[in-house]
Amino acid sequence: MPRALILVLDSVGCGGAQDAALYGDAGADTLGHLAVACATGRGDRNGVRQGLLNAPNLDALGLGLVALASSGMMPPGFSLPAEPKALWGYGVECAQGKDTPSGHWEMAGAPALAPWGYFPKAAPCFPPKLTQALIAEGGLPGILGDCHAPGIEIIERLGAEHIRTGMPICYTSADSVFQIAAHEEHFGLERLYDLCKVARRLCDALAIGRVIARPFVGDARQGFVRTPRRKDFAIPPPPGNLLERVAQAGRAMASIGKVGDIFAHCFTGQEIKRDGNMAHFDATLEALRDLPDGGLIITNFLDFDTDFGHRRDIAGYAHCLEIFDSRMPELFAAMRPGDLAVISSDHGNDPTWTGTDHTREHAPILCFGPRVAGGPIGRRESFADIGASLAAHLELPATASGSSFLKAA
Template sequence: MARAILIVLDSVGCGGAEDAHLYGDAGADTLGHIALACAEGRGDRAGLRSGALALPNLVRLGLAHACEASTGSPLAGIVKPASPQGRYGYGVERSQGKDTPSGHWEIAGCPVPFAWGYFTDLENSFPADLVAAIIHAGALPGILGNRHASGTAIIDELAEEHIATGKPICYTSVDSVLQIAAHEEHFGLERLYALCRQVRALVDPLRIGRVIARPFVGGRETGFNRTGNRKDFAIPPPGETILDRLAAQGRPVVTVGKIGDIFAHRATGAEIKPFGNAAMFEAALTAWSDLPDGGFCFVNLVDFDTEFGHRRDVPGYAAALEAFDAMVPRLEAALCPGDLAILTADHGNDPTWPGTDHTREHVPILAFGPGIAPEPLGRRESFTDIAATVGHWLGLGQVGPGRGW
């Protein structure tokens, strides 16, 4: 029986979303702008990387072809092979928003049928009654922040006051999130998680997609750093996903990275959550080696987004892409006859774009495996085509409204 592995390269968009102007993102192109920056020398950083963006394995599988099909422009500094070795195309998101749950749920066969709630005010972002409810629920002396902010910047700014007062740092962005940062030792990691669970219930009526625990460590002398103990408390998907179908049929499922959080731990099987792209890739390969026939491995590699996209770090993002590209041959070598591998993304996060938030983009889709004939997949009118393909591949029947290839 067949197996399938689906790896989401978090935020690795390929530009061109027709409705991007509705989100202030007209012209955003994560992969295209990174390639251009590298070709022009703006992607260089001493001791990290230099020169044109080098993604030979992903390009071999059809990445450059997929990007050019999406935007109409070639990736700067990259030579396309005449005949890619994988199936390649790009997906168009039909869900509203440009957030992680929207993208992942649609990939899994469940597009979002409603509009997310947002905290739109840049300052005093949270309604007064919500702030009062948070303080009461957590028996807190108050909160800090209460505005749109970059997570790293607001922690640097308010960490010492947080430690001195015991007030957690609460902030948001243009995404449907309420983030709470607190020191793992001074505030307590489990206390932070408990607070986030309470806040999750408080924001459910507002249709806020995620409450995110952002623990950090450190002090004045050493500086403050976020840890790998981030946890997302998400609304569960509003309908059936491929994970639900797999669970109903008793199929083995492994989820790696923040997949469990994104799907509210519903039907997410054996959850593995190491820290960092390299560790998550290693964990995925180990789990894959033991995955029985008929099984599914669902992986999110988040560093592209959190470490480099939101921080608008072009060289860092480019280096992370090149590091992943170097891992791809190991994934190919781990595939057995009958196995299917799909690489895609959930949204964009163009590091050359103003601000610090996600960008509304198409996403590349690369599919490959032993005996799978290369061919263009073209424009896929919904991310749900991915779930439909995996569903048919694993013998689950039609999953979601998508059209498989």
């Protein structure tokens, strides 16, 4: 019986969606702009990387072809392989927004059923009723922030006051999210998680997609640093997704990275969370080694987004993609004859773009395996075609949405 993997390169979009202007993202192109920046020296960093974006394994699968089809531009450093090793195309998100959960849910074959709720770009940005209830139920002296802000910047700005007052730092972004940052030692990690559970319940009525715990350490003199003990508290995903189909069939499932949080721990099987992309790549190879026939692995590679996209770090983003690419031969070698893997993304986060938020983009689709003959699958009108295709490959009932591209290949 075959096995399947979904590898989510978090935020590695491949060109602005047709409705990107609605989100202030007209012209955004994470992969294309990243490659151009590298070609013009903006991606150089001494001791880290320099020159053209170098991702030969992804290029051989057809990533350059994907970018050309999606954006109309061939990224510098990529090519037009005569015989790409993957089924290649790109997906258009049908759900509204540019959020992590909606992208993953749709990828799994069950798009978000209703629009997300968002907080306005105002200060304060949270409804007074929400703030008052959080303070009362959390036993807090108050909150800091109450605004749209980049996570690193607001912790640097308010970290010392947080320690002095005991008030957690609460903020949001262009995503449907309520984020709470607190010092692991002065506030307490478990206390932060408990507070986020209260906030999750209070945010349900507002249709806020995620409440995120953002623990950090440090002090005002040496600076503050976020720790890897972040935890997301998400709305449960829609029914009929691929994970649910796998669980209903009694198959094995491994959720690596923040996948368990994104799917609210619903049908997520064995959850594995480590620190960083390469640790998650190791975990993927280990899980694949032990995965029984008919099983599924979903891995989220978060560093692209959190460490480099939001921080608009071009060189870091390029290096991150190059390191991921260098590990691909290990995955190829670990796959069995009937295995099928899909590389895709949940949204964009163009490191050359203005601001610090996600960008509304197409998602690359590269579908490969030892027995897969490469070729185009074209523009897919929903990320859900990924879940539908893997459900077909695993011989499971169809997902709630999506059309298999395996039939057309």
